[in-house]
Amino acid sequence: MSPLEGCSQILAVVAALVAAPLFLGWVNQCRAWLQNRSAPSVLQIYRGLRKLFHKDLLVAQGASPLFGAAPYVVFGTMAVAAAIIPSMSTRLPFAATADAIALVGLFATSRVFLSLAAMDLGTPFGTMGARRDMMVGFLAEPALLMVIFVASLLSATTALPQISERLMTQSLTLSPSLAFTAVAFTMVLLAENARLPIDNPASHLELTMIHEAMLLEYSGRHLALMEWAAALKLFNYACVGFALFLPWGAATGTAGPLALLAAIPVLVVKLMLAGVALAAIETVSAKLRVFRAPEFLATAFLFAVLGLLVHVLLGG
Amino acid sequence: MPATLGSPLPTIGILLCAWLAIGLLGAFWPARDGGTRVLFPSGALIGFGLAVTAIHALTVLPPDAPGWRLVLPLGLPNLPTHLALDALSAVYLAVLGGVAAGVSLYGAGYFRAPLALPTGSPPGLLCAQYHLFLASMGFVLLAADAYAFLVSWELMALSSYFLVVTDHRVEAIREAGYLYLVMAHVGALAILLAFAVLGAAAGAYSFEALRAAHFPPGVAGAAFVLGLIGFGGKAGLVPLHVWLPEAHPAAPSPVSALMSGVMLKMAVYGMLRLCFDLISGLAWWWGLIAVGIGLFSALYGIVFAAAQTDMKRLLAYSSIENLGIVFAALGLAMVFQGAGMPLAAALALLAVLYHSVNHAFMKSLLFLGTGSVLHATGQRSLGRLGGLIHRMPWVAWLTLVGALAIAGLPPLNGFVSEWLLLQAFLYSHEVPRAFVNMALPLGAGLVALVTALSGYVMVKFFGVVFLGRSREAGQGAVHDAAPVERIGLVWLATACVLLGLLPAQVVGLLERVAQQLRVGSLPDNGAPWWMLAPISGRQASYAPLVFLAAFVVFVLLTIGAVRLIRRTRAVRVAPWDGGFGPLDARMQDTAEGFGQPIRQLFEPFFAMRRQLPSPFDTAPTYRVTIGDRFWDLLYLPLAGLLRRSSSLLVGLQGTRLSAHLLYGFVTLVVLLGLVL
Numbered sequence: 001m002s003p004l005e006g007c008s009q010i011l012a013v014v015a016a017l018v019a020a021p022l023f024l025g026w027v028n029q030c031r032a033w034l035q036n037r038s039a040p041s042v043l044q045i046y047r048g049l050r051k052l053f054h055k056d057l058l059v060a061q062g063a064s065p066l067f068g069a070a071p072y073v074v075f076g077t078m079a080v081a082a083a084i085i086p087s088m089s090t091r092l093p094f095a096a097t098a099d100a101i102a103l104v105g106l107f108a109t110s111r112v113f114l115s116l117a118a119m120d121l122g123t124p125f126g127t128m129g130a131r132r133d134m135m136v137g138f139l140a141e142p143a144l145l146m147v148i149f150v151a152s153l154l155s156a157t158t159a160l161p162q163i164s165e166r167l168m169t170q171s172l173t174l175s176p177s178l179a180f181t182a183v184a185f186t187m188v189l190l191a192e193n194a195r196l197p198i199d200n201p202a203s204h205l206e207l208t209m210i211h212e213a214m215l216l217e218y219s220g221r222h223l224a225l226m227e228w229a230a231a232l233k234l235f236n237y238a239c240v241g242f243a244l245f246l247p248w249g250a251a252t253g254t255a256g257p258l259a260l261l262a263a264i265p266v267l268v269v270k271l272m273l274a275g276v277a278l279a280a281i282e283t284v285s286a287k288l289r290v291f292r293a294p295e296f297l298a299t300a301f302l303f304a305v306l307g308l309l310v311h312v313l314l315g316g
Numbered sequence: 317m318p319a320t321l322g323s324p325l326p327t328i329g330i331l332l333c334a335w336l337a338i339g340l341l342g343a344f345w346p347a348r349d350g351g352t353r354v355l356f357p358s359g360a361l362i363g364f365g366l367a368v369t370a371i372h373a374l375t376v377l378p379p380d381a382p383g384w385r386l387v388l389p390l391g392l393p394n395l396p397t398h399l400a401l402d403a404l405s406a407v408y409l410a411v412l413g414g415v416a417a418g419v420s421l422y423g424a425g426y427f428r429a430p431l432a433l434p435t436g437s438p439p440g441l442l443c444a445q446y447h448l449f450l451a452s453m454g455f456v457l458l459a460a461d462a463y464a465f466l467v468s469w470e471l472m473a474l475s476s477y478f479l480v481v482t483d484h485r486v487e488a489i490r491e492a493g494y495l496y497l498v499m500a501h502v503g504a505l506a507i508l509l510a511f512a513v514l515g516a517a518a519g520a521y522s523f524e525a526l527r528a529a530h531f532p533p534g535v536a537g538a539a540f541v542l543g544l545i546g547f548g549g550k551a552g553l554v555p556l557h558v559w560l561p562e563a564h565p566a567a568p569s570p571v572s573a574l575m576s577g578v579m580l581k582m583a584v585y586g587m588l589r590l591c592f593d594l595i596s597g598l599a600w601w602w603g604l605i606a607v608g609i610g611l612f613s614a615l616y617g618i619v620f621a622a623a624q625t626d627m628k629r630l631l632a633y634s635s636i637e638n639l640g641i642v643f644a645a646l647g648l649a650m651v652f653q654g655a656g657m658p659l660a661a662a663l664a665l666l667a668v669l670y671h672s673v674n675h676a677f678m679k680s681l682l683f684l685g686t687g688s689v690l691h692a693t694g695q696r697s698l699g700r701l702g703g704l705i706h707r708m709p710w711v712a713w714l715t716l717v718g719a720l721a722i723a724g725l726p727p728l729n730g731f732v733s734e735w736l737l738l739q740a741f742l743y744s745h746e747v748p749r750a751f752v753n754m755a756l757p758l759g760a761g762l763v764a765l766v767t768a769l770s771g772y773v774m775v776k777f778f779g780v781v782f783l784g785r786s787r788e789a790g791q792g793a794v795h796d797a798a799p800v801e802r803i804g805l806v807w808l809a810t811a812c813v814l815l816g817l818l819p820a821q822v823v824g825l826l827e828r829v830a831q832q833l834r835v836g837s838l839p840d841n842g843a844p845w846w847m848l849a850p851i852s853g854r855q856a857s858y859a860p861l862v863f864l865a866a867f868v869v870f871v872l873l874t875i876g877a878v879r880l881i882r883r884t885r886a887v888r889v890a891p892w893d894g895g896f897g898p899l900d901a902r903m904q905d906t907a908e909g910f911g912q913p914i915r916q917l918f919e920p921f922f923a924m925r926r927q928l929p930s931p932f933d934t935a936p937t938y939r940v941t942i943g944d945r946f947w948d949l950l951y952l953p954l955a956g957l958l959r960r961s962s963s964l965l966v967g968l969q970g971t972r973l974s975a976h977l978l979y980g981f982v983t984l985v986v987l988l989g990l991v992l
Contacts, residue, residue, distance in 0.1 A: 053881045060891035062785065064705045066716075068886070076871040080863055094866065096847065097859035098726070101735050104764075105726040108771055112725060115775050119905075121891050122702065122784030127905030134775050135913045138768035145738075145764035149757065152742055158856045217891055221878050294917055305758060312745050312754050 008089035008251065008260055015264075016082035020235035021045035021228065023271050030279035045231060049224050057220035060121050070117030071218070071225035077110040078232040087239040088263040089251040090161035099158040100148040103240070104141060107192070110229070111137045118214035129213025132290060136198060136210065139297035140191045146304035147181045147188065151244050153311055154178070160240070164247040176314070180307035182245045186281075187300035189237045191293065194230070196282040198293050208287065238274050239267075246270060323384040324373040325401045325458075328409065331366045332454040335359060335447045342443025349428065352439050356424035357800070359447055363420060366413030366454070371825070374406040379831040385460065385524075392463075398522050400460035403832040404593070407669055407825070408457050408585045411676045414811060415577045416450050418677075422684050422804030423570040425797070426691065436483040436568075449475040449574065456582050461522040462511035469507065469582075473500040476579060479571040480563050489566040496563035499549060499556065506546035507586070510539045514594065526594045536598045543590040544606065550583035551639040554613040555946045560636055561620070565628035565696070569687025572628060576635045577680035581672045584642055588668065591650060592833040600654020604752065606647025611762045614640030618769045619921050622776065622914040623942050625698050625907040627686050630777055631679065634722065637766060638675045642668055644759065645737050649835065651747060651756070652740070658836025660743035662827070663850060665835050667740055669826040671733035674815060678721040678730060681808040682777075685715035688797045688805075689781060693788075698780045698907035700788040708796040710805070712782040717809040719778045721816065723771040727860035729815035732822075732848070734767055739856055769914075776910040785901040817861050819848040908940075915942070923948055 025042040032039035041047075059068065081103055084095040098106065115130035152158045154175065155166035167178075191198040194211035204212055215226050243250075249266030251259035288296060338355050345351035377383065383402030390397045401409075423446070427439055437445075452471035459465035477500065481493035515521045518529035531539070549556035564572045591598060617636030624630040645667040652661035686696075688711040695701055705712040721728035741763065744756035797805065815822055820843065831837045843849035849857040893899050915922060923943035929936030968979070 053878070056884055057886045058889045059886040061888050062703075062706075062891070064783070066705065066783070072871045072874060075874060076867050079870050079874075080867045083866065084863075094863075096853060096857045097863040097866075099856050099858060101738055101856075102726055102731075102858055102863075105724070105731050105735075108723075108768065109720075109725045112720065112723060112771055112775055116779055116783060119775070119779035119783045120705075122901060122904040123891050123893075123899060124903045124905070125894070127779070127784065127909075130775065130779065131905055131910055131913065134772045138765070138772045141768035141771075142761050142764035146761045149738075149742070149760055153745060153757075157854060158739070158742065159854060162854055220884075221882070225874070225878070291913075291916065301761065305761065308757055309754055312757070 004257055004260070005091045005093050007257070009083065009092050009094055011260070012085070012087055012089070012092060013079060013083050015088065015267075016085075016232060016235055016239075017079065017228075019271070020231040021049060023235050023238065023275060024231040026272065026275040027234075027278050030276050031282060034279055034283040045227075049228055052219075052224035052227070053221055055220045057222065059219075059222075060123075060217050062121055063217075064120055067117050067120040067217075068222070070113045071222040071229070073113045074110045075225045075229040075232070077106050077113075078229045078236060081106045081236050082232060082239075084160060085236055085239045086161040086164045086243050086247075086250055088267050089260055090165050091251065091253055092161055095159060095161050100152065100160050100163065101145070101158055103160065104145055104148065107144075107233070108137070108141060110233070114214055114226075118217075121217055123217065125213045125216050129210055129216075132210045133214060135290075136191050136293055136297070139294055140188045140300070143184055143297055143301040143304050144188045144192070146301060146308060147185045147244070150177055150181045150304060150307045150311055153308070160243055164243045164250060165252055167244070168247045168250070168252065175311075177307040177311035178245060180303050180310060182241075184300045184303035184307065185241055185244065187296065187303070189241065190281065191297055191300070193234045193237060195278070197285040197288045198296065200287050203287075208290075210290075238271060241274070242267070242270050322376075323386075323401075324369050325384045325386050325399060327369050328366065328373075328401065328454070328458065329386070329399065331362050331369065332451045332458075334362050335451040335454070338362070339444040339447030339451070342440050342447065345440050345443075349439055352424060352428045352443060355443055355447075356420045356427065359450070360417045360420035360424070360804075363413045363416035363450070367410045367417065368413075370406045370409035370413060373401060374403055374410070374825050374828060377403055377406070377828065377832075379403075379828055379837075381832075383832070391467075395463060395521075397464045398460035398524070399458045399464070400523065401458060403828040404585070404588060405457040407673070407829055408581060409454065411581055411673055412450070412453055412457065412578050415574070415676050415680050415808070418804045418808040418811070419570050419573050419577070419680055419684065420804070421807065422573075422687070422801045425799075425801035425804075426568070426570055426687055436485070437478075442479070442482060442568075445475050445478045446571070449479060449571075453578060453582055457585060460524070462515055462526075463521055465586075466504070466508055466511065469586075470504060472579065472582065473497075473504060476500075476567075476571070476575055480567045480575075482568050482571070483566070492559075492562035492566040496559045499559040503546045503549035503556070506542045506549070508546075510542035510546060510590065513539045513542065523589075523594060527596075529596070531595060531597050533597060533599055536595045537602060539595055540591065540598055540602050543587060544609070547583040547587040547590070548609065548643065550586075551580050551643065552613070552617075552636045553609055553640060553643060554616045554636070555950055557613065557617070557636050558944060558946060558951060561629050561632040564632035564635065564683075565626060569628075569683050569690060572631075573680035573683035573687070576632065576683055577676040580635060580639050581676055584639070584646070584668065584672050587643070587646060588833075591646070592653075592665075592835060598650070598654075600651055603647040603650030603654060606650065607644050607756070607759060608647075610640045610642070610644030610647055611759055611766075612640070613637070614644065614766045615762060615769075616640075616921065618766050618773060619914060619918045620942075620944070621773045622769065623911040623922065625911070626696050627689070627698055627701070627777065627781060628683070628696055630698075630773065631682055631686065634770065634773060635675075635679060637770060638671065638679070638722070641737070641763065641766065642671050642675070644763070645671065645740070648737075648740055648744070648756075648759075651752075652743065653835055655747045655749075657743060657746065659838070659851065660740055660746070660836075662830040662836035662838055663736055663740035663743070665830045665833070666823055666826055666838075666850070667733050667737035669829055670736055670819075670822065673822070673826075674721070674729040674733050674812070677808050677811045677815065678718045681718035681805065681812060682715060682722065684801075684805055684808070685711050685718065686781075688801065692794045692796075695788065698777075701781045701786075702784045702788075702901065702904065703782070703786040704794065705782040707794040710796050710802050714802075714805040714809045715782065716778060717812055719774040721812045723774040724767040725771070727816050727864045729812050732816060732819045732858070732860075734763070735858060736823075736850070737763060739850065772914075776907065780905075780907050780910065784904045787901050787904070787906075817864065819858065819860065820845060823848060823850065921945070
């Protein structure tokens, strides 16, 4: 591992930890603007985290150790996931320990722990949220895996940095199979991150919430970690999307330290555009009933399958 | 290689005979407890020895050697018993020994408790049946001629039948046992015919002769189909699966663990032996049938598992799912081998072997966990359990390991085999056939769906049994597993963790099977010992040890940093009740509730009968029963046909002696006419 690789590795994790709340704040700000509301500061998520970290920790009676462990596990998996996603540089030594399939597995691990923790107290909201979240999860996971499958077929590897590099060296012509899978990926991103139209991050209405229902019993530092992990998850998904569909601008194998520095503003621009797009999608769509979620995600899966078929038919 | 001084074959034979001896000792044990306290732990020791010997044999066996052989002058005249040990049987012997070690230790505690057997067989008899079952599975793996194989296979089926009907005074259990016996014999018949077809073409019944023979495509195909019926029925592939969710829950939990964990793997072993070793000249597209049936069984099994409310039935359906995945991988390996893609075929075969090993350990662990719950609470129904993590923490945390593993989550073992299978599927678009290369990659999507669903099922299973609040009052006397039971559980859980954390070592061992069967081998790419990179480091790599270490370091740093900000102890408060007064245990989501989205999404799979209350009922009841469509579509019509045809024959069965004499006379005349 060269010093440059070490630097890009540390930068990937630190940047994710720092930028994730900012990105979420930016999405919220864009949403407020698009909806003609006065927008909260982009730092608002940070303020919320700071407040939560300084609050007392309340734990419900009858909670098992699993309840207290889950925030750390969820936060830890998201941070490890950030270490293998080539957001700014494809020279990530740690990325060799887990490829794109393992990344899907990591996301699944955090989801399972979150759901188990929500079931720990036996409260109606927690168990209902856990059930719904697992339902969305088992529908979204195959779609996400098919997306990664298509990208892996295109680049003959399942390692994310290598996928990114291969796609970067292609000419700028849009591959039709990638276009289909990009749509599928966007739909999965919305579902997995509890965004509209599957879940409303701003709602605490009992009958409709999914992600928030699982967090109802959390407070203080536990809640802070869970919220931070949710922001990290959104950031990670966005960066996976960039790695698969917009890899240009990241520092590659042969580039020097300057390329790494240059990759930072590129990522910022990508994130800002993605935030605007996300806010726009959320503004124009209405929340679906819970039982319409399978149709939504089946559509995502079909788009990914279409991408696959197009790839096989056109011979790559 | 003949049986020389260095051959491990006699050692393994002696170990299996030691199991038989323990069984005999148990049957004639003077004390009433049948020597459970002594005999089961010694059986576990033998299992451990067996696993060590088998793994050692696997490491010393040269990759291109055929293995060790031994001919015993036992059996029918001029038909000696052939035994052989090669890489394939060594892998499954290691599984048998390793799982048996854990289950027997657990059984030492489980079978000792008197309340386990209020209505069942005496402990001494149980001990005899149990060890006969273990030894017969060992002989299935060692047998090297069709005759010895079938005798061991039948011994395995019968001994497990008697174990299933341990509680034979319960009618439902007798019925389940009967169904199992019938299905096991339909399967055994198909296997017998498969060997008969091969043997008739080759002129001999020893595996050596079958291996050397070359079969015409028709014979090979017929043997494959018969083998798929026989072994697939044993593995619980749809539509021959109906016995599995009845028989596995009926048996005592250690027996369920062995049946699901090990006996189903014997079917995988038999199929591998048949398809990759004995039958030559098998057309590649037979593999597609295995892929199709396997994937359908996997989806069918997991969907039914999600709808179950009995914890042991849930696990039994999950076994159908896992064996479906194994058979799909097996079919994929056949397709790749036929298409001349040795690397992809080796990957798929490794997925078969790795998933067999994994499932053996995780499913045994889960079944033993349910055994402890059953012992402690007397309940199998998910609707009456809950909150057991507080009362039985050992069982709960160890079961969690099994549940996470079977859900295919990194860094545990279930993920590794799923990863290998998906890597193999990545080659499926290179199969040089139109349409096949488009349809096969979709199988990867199905595998992903099944894995994600198994995560759902495991959250349901663990969450409803161990988390939340106790759903039934009167669980005051709930106790954790006994110390010797804990050792057994810890052994199995450790195996799950190690199989997950050291995939490169395990794959290194399993690869010898692929080499021996001439399926293919993985390139030597100089990956470090902690990294699994079957093809090349740049193409796909997975190093669970490193990322687990990074995860642990990061979590520790987070805990430190959080404490640095503010150091407070947690304050215990009542959970939030939404402002409507205190919560009670009946407000929790139930197992039925967890099954509801699945029932709605996969409605065509189920034969559902709903009984809804009318608005005017004073005591409204709501009942929904979920049936298996294959009963209505296949089994009941078949049974009806049998009954009708036998009722036709009943008319012939008069009570008068003269009529029967007449039948005899007519038969004689007809036969004489045929002969002359």
